[in-house]
Amino acid sequence: MLRESARTLFERAGGSGRSRKLRDSGGGWDADMIHELAEAGVFGVTVPEENGGLGMGLAAGGVIAEEVGRVIAPEPVVVTVGLSLGLLRRLCPDHAKLEQLVGGETVLAVAWQERGPNGGPAEASCRYADGKLTGGKAWVVGASGAQGFLVVAQGDAGPVLVLAQAGADGLSVEARRQADGSAMGELSFSGTPAERLASGDTVQDALADAVSDTTALAAAELVGLSARAFEITLEYIKTREQFDKPIGSFQVIQHRAVDLNVMCEVAQSGVREALGLMDGEADPKVRARLASRAKARAVTAAKKITRDAIQLHGAVGYTDEFDIGLYLNRALVLSAWLGDDAYHRRLWFMAREAEGAA
Amino acid sequence: MMTDWNAMSDADFRKEVRGFFEAEYPEELRNLPHRPKFAEIAHWHRKLHAKGWVAPAWPAEYGGMGLNAAKLLIFYEEQQRWGVNRGRDMGVQMVGPLIIKFGTQEQKDYWLPRILSCEDIWCQGYSEPGAGSDLANLRTRAEIDGDDFVINGQKIWTTMAHDATHIFMLVRTDPDAPKKQQGISFLLAPMDQSGVEVRTITTLSGETEFCEVFFDNARTPRENLVGELNKGWTMAKALLSFERIFIGSPSLAQNALGQLESFARGRGAFDDPVFRDRFAQAALDVEDHAALYARFADQLKRGETLGADVSMLKIWVTECFQRITELMIEAAGPDGGTIGPLQVGNVGVDVLSSFYKARPGTIYGGSNEIQRNILSKAVLGLPG
Numbered sequence: 001m002l003r004e005s006a007r008t009l010f011e012r013a014g015g016s017g018r019s020r021k022l023r024d025s026g027g028g029w030d031a032d033m034i035h036e037l038a039e040a041g042v043f044g045v046t047v048p049e050e051n052g053g054l055g056m057g058l059a060a061g062g063v064i065a066e067e068v069g070r071v072i073a074p075e076p077v078v079v080t081v082g083l084s085l086g087l088l089r090r091l092c093p094d095h096a097k098l099e100q101l102v103g104g105e106t107v108l109a110v111a112w113q114e115r116g117p118n119g120g121p122a123e124a125s126c127r128y129a130d131g132k133l134t135g136g137k138a139w140v141v142g143a144s145g146a147q148g149f150l151v152v153a154q155g156d157a158g159p160v161l162v163l164a165q166a167g168a169d170g171l172s173v174e175a176r177r178q179a180d181g182s183a184m185g186e187l188s189f190s191g192t193p194a195e196r197l198a199s200g201d202t203v204q205d206a207l208a209d210a211v212s213d214t215t216a217l218a219a220a221e222l223v224g225l226s227a228r229a230f231e232i233t234l235e236y237i238k239t240r241e242q243f244d245k246p247i248g249s250f251q252v253i254q255h256r257a258v259d260l261n262v263m264c265e266v267a268q269s270g271v272r273e274a275l276g277l278m279d280g281e282a283d284p285k286v287r288a289r290l291a292s293r294a295k296a297r298a299v300t301a302a303k304k305i306t307r308d309a310i311q312l313h314g315a316v317g318y319t320d321e322f323d324i325g326l327y328l329n330r331a332l333v334l335s336a337w338l339g340d341d342a343y344h345r346r347l348w349f350m351a352r353e354a355e356g357a358a
Numbered sequence: 359m360m361t362d363w364n365a366m367s368d369a370d371f372r373k374e375v376r377g378f379f380e381a382e383y384p385e386e387l388r389n390l391p392h393r394p395k396f397a398e399i400a401h402w403h404r405k406l407h408a409k410g411w412v413a414p415a416w417p418a419e420y421g422g423m424g425l426n427a428a429k430l431l432i433f434y435e436e437q438q439r440w441g442v443n444r445g446r447d448m449g450v451q452m453v454g455p456l457i458i459k460f461g462t463q464e465q466k467d468y469w470l471p472r473i474l475s476c477e478d479i480w481c482q483g484y485s486e487p488g489a490g491s492d493l494a495n496l497r498t499r500a501e502i503d504g505d506d507f508v509i510n511g512q513k514i515w516t517t518m519a520h521d522a523t524h525i526f527m528l529v530r531t532d533p534d535a536p537k538k539q540q541g542i543s544f545l546l547a548p549m550d551q552s553g554v555e556v557r558t559i560t561t562l563s564g565e566t567e568f569c570e571v572f573f574d575n576a577r578t579p580r581e582n583l584v585g586e587l588n589k590g591w592t593m594a595k596a597l598l599s600f601e602r603i604f605i606g607s608p609s610l611a612q613n614a615l616g617q618l619e620s621f622a623r624g625r626g627a628f629d630d631p632v633f634r635d636r637f638a639q640a641a642l643d644v645e646d647h648a649a650l651y652a653r654f655a656d657q658l659k660r661g662e663t664l665g666a667d668v669s670m671l672k673i674w675v676t677e678c679f680q681r682i683t684e685l686m687i688e689a690a691g692p693d694g695g696t697i698g699p700l701q702v703g704n705v706g707v708d709v710l711s712s713f714y715k716a717r718p719g720t721i722y723g724g725s726n727e728i729q730r731n732i733l734s735k736a737v738l739g740l741p742g
């Protein structure tokens with residue numbers, strides 16, 4: 001049901017063609033689509049019913065994320081479901097922003113990671129004192145179109161979650177263009193006013209859990225993307241002729257296609273199972289391990305499938321005119337976000353060791 | 359006095375080449391992330407031309423450096439090492455050798471100096487929408503009409519055709535030949551005429567690098583036929599084996615490996631033993647490929663012609679180049695999807711553009727699947 005309605009909604013709006021148009025007009029998303037998604041209940045999928053959501057689990061969120069991936073939609077569905085609402089529903093479910101997010105009336109970006117001197121991730125040092133933020137945050141997805149920022153910072157007595165408005169004093173946003181045409185934001189705050197939403201260790205706990213959710217949802221998005229990239233490729237090798245026959249009649253191409261299909265199916269099963277298991281699991285460490293399992297698999301599959309897809313298309317695969325390149329580019333961005341496969345295999349192993357020792 | 363570069367020791371020659379690039383190559387053109395138009399690199403080309411170094415592989419009598427295989431390798435290594443752009447080298451790499459081998463004296467006298475000076479800038483018109491891997495399926499027609507050939511049809515994937523003055527092309531001159539491979543000829547044609555229309559094609563990384571070229575009663579003088587009429591296929595094949603050792607050279611992968619190493623070190627990726635292993639694997643893949651390459655280069659040095667087995671160089675190095683750039687993306691971590699140079703220390707490494715650059719190597723110059731078909735039949739002697 002959920003899958004069909006999400007698919008119909010995206011297809012009616014123009015499928016991947018709509019995503020291409022949005023990219024061509026400078027990246028960003030479509031405000032009307034945000035409203036339509038909200039009406040379909042998409043953003044509130046994991047929000048409890050008493051807070052205006054559908055009260056479903058992460059597995060249901062995964063179904064929607066797969067459909068987002070199939071049409072490489074640029075709307076921040078996973079960011080909103082996993083991060084913004086993931087934090088608000090855990091830390092301050094009665095805040096007005098939660099209802100607005102569920103209703104598609106606003107979009108918030110979430111900022112928690114920081115960049116170190118060597119360009120890689122570093123310990124957080126952004127501070128919040130006297131109602132003001134000072135410091136910087138990096139890798140903020142959706143920063144260019146968001147109406148506000150949920151920022152995790154260091155307060156006087158431990159971590160805090162605060163809300164800064166887009167365009168607030170002392171806030172500058174540097175947009176870094178991504179392969180898929182979207183922008184990732186580098187934020188810097190100098191005495192930027194922000195409203196405190198929550199504080200204390202619960203902030204760190206909620207963040208860790210929300211990041212696990214989002215990681216798993218991003219994996220589901222990659223699964224949908226991979227499945228569609230494979231379908232496009234399968235169609236192509238059935239119709240493209242060289243040497244007077246379809247290239248799909250060459251055995252080496254057939255075996256490649258079969259391998260990619262098997263990889264798609266393995267990824268889909270593994271990721272869906274991981275999301276389902278996360279729904280029945282309370283221990284945050286176990287949930288994190290499951291999320292790593294999902295992302296590791298999904299990234300490996302998406303990288304292989306989109307890269308081989310280009311190869312099987314030949315030169316047309318290297319053009320912007322064919323959709324397959326859009327899938328490669330989106331896969332690059334989703335793979336890098338929240339950790340790639342090598343990163344998550346490492347986390348998975350460490351989590352498993354820790355569980356074994358406990 | 360013409361310098362006999364081949365008489366120099368390898369070490370002296372390397373010093374000479376390195377010294378020239380380091381002193382003369384414009385800093386702003388080092389490691390260009392895109393294929394430049396000629397205007398962008400014209401000032402560098404003039405220096406190279408004045409020095410007589412435009413065509414390192416051509417015989418000295420035609421204005422080349424006359425380098426033997428070993429010296430040529432050193433030249434290309436130094437070029438890559440310093441991030442020197444190859445320039446608009448289709449004329450030097452492809453048309454020149456074709457004319458030198460199969461052209462008439464008049465053709466040599468007319469075209470070769472113009473290639474060296476870049477008065478003419480060439481593009482390669484082989485592929486067509488229906489003729490990719492199956493190149494012999496090409497349909498673009500050329501018919502004799504008085505003193506001219508009249509050309510009708512379409513080429514595609516023509517690299518930098520929008521910045522070329524001339525196209526060297528394979529055309530069908532005898533549509534009734536019993537086999538596809540027969541009835542194909544080699545033609546040179548000017549682009550600046552009303553019968554030729556060029557449309558650029560954007561690549562998936564947003565560059566305009568290749569084009570479609572449409573011919574609608576375009577004309578070229580009959581003397582622009584290279585070699586015999588209907589014998590173009592054999593000539594194109596002869597050129598291909600040269601192209602394969604060129605595409606199979608270690609330089610692109612070596613250059614990317616150097617970038618990977620400094621980037622990964624700067625980003626602290628070597629703290630991870632798994633990454634160290636993957637890096638070592640890539641580095642050894644490159645080193646051992648260079649050893650294999652040297653084996654083929656020695657063959658050329660001894661004056662032997664290369665066999666079908668040269669395809670293995672291309673397969674290995676293009677796939678290795680791809681793995682190296684994939685490791686760069688991995689080392690970039692959360693920046694792996696970011697366009698443009700990523701800062702490490704005080705240098706910027708453009709990880710994504712390296713990744714994109716590595717993709718088509720397995721597609722053009724005879725795709726790697728086609729190379730594997732060649733090896734399995736011509737080298738391993740497998741049936742079918």
Ligand SMILES: Cc1cc2nc3c(=O)[nH]c(=O)nc-3n(C[C@H](O)[C@H](O)[C@H](O)COP(=O)(O)OP(=O)(O)OC[C@H]3O[C@@H](n4cnc5c(N)ncnc54)[C@H](O)[C@@H]3O)c2cc1C
Nearest residue numbers: 311312314315482484485490491515516517718722725727
């Ligand atoms: C960046 C770039 C620059 C180029 N520049 C030029 C240029 O300047 N001039 C020019 O003329 N051409 C150029 N080309 C075109 C290039 O030569 C062709 O892309 C190449 O010949 C492959 O043809 P195709 O793209 O039509 O792919 P196809 O032949 O359609 O192949 C599609 C897929 O099928 C596979 N395949 C095909 N046949 C077989 C088989 N028998 N067995 C197994 N697998 C098979 C291929 O390996 C590939 O994976 C360029 C291409 C690229 C990508």
